[in-house]
Structures are given as C-alpha cells and as structure tokens.
Amino acid sequence: QVQLVETGGGSVRAGDSLRLSCAASGDIFENRTVAWFRRTPIEEREFVAVIHWRGDRTYVADFGQGRFTISRDNAKNTVYLQLNNLKPHDTAMYSCAGRSEKFETILYQNPRRYDYWGQGTQVNVSV
Secondary structure (H helix, E strand, O other), X not given: OOOXXXXXXXXXXXXXXXXXXXXXXXXXXXXXXXXXXXXXXXXXXXXXXXXXXXXXXXXXXXHHOOOEEEEEEHHHOEEEEEEOOOOHHHOEEEEEEEOOOOOOOOOOOOHHHOOEEOOOXXXXXXX
C-alpha cells in the first residue's frame, strides 16, 4: 500500500521558518516527480513547488519564490519543503503528491496530474 506521510507543520509567527517533510513508503518516489500543494478551508488546492525525479530541477510558485525551497533525498525516499519568512496568508494544509510515471521531464503543477497523496500537515502563521 502506497503511503505518503507529511510532518513538520505547526503554529509559528510571521517571519519564522518551518521545514516540512514527506516520507514515502517503499520506492514510490524513486525516479518520479514529486510536488507540494496547499489548501485552505475556503480555497481550492494550490500548487506550491515541484521537483524533478533527479532533484536537479525545481519550480516554485510565484508567491513562494525567494522564500520556499523544495529538495529531496532519494536515498531516504523523502522530499522536503523549506518555508522561510512565513506570512499569515501561508496558513494552509500542506500536502505532498507523487506521480506514478517514471523519468518524466515535465514538472506538473496541476494537482490532477498526481496519483499519490499524503494526508497533509497544517501550517498556521500568526502576525
């Protein structure tokens, strides 16, 4: 059974940092694209960042550029999302997602392109 588990969320103040982790069971991340998304109670799921299966190409949504960094440790089957200089509007449930296809070059931003999802980790940012 495929399982993605996100950790690292919490309640912080504006300007603080968090490091989110997404650990995959088995080799589900091996040679596959992985992304982070976020959702608030009133908004649809929003793309945050995506990383190539080799880890040498990434893309971060405009609102996160200069503040958010996505990375991966393939030996640990884990993908990370470093969140710096957090702002109140970053408050959301952050989820990781993986593709089932291997060796892809396209970095998908559409959540419908992803096959595996974690339950999410909540990030709350206060002023």
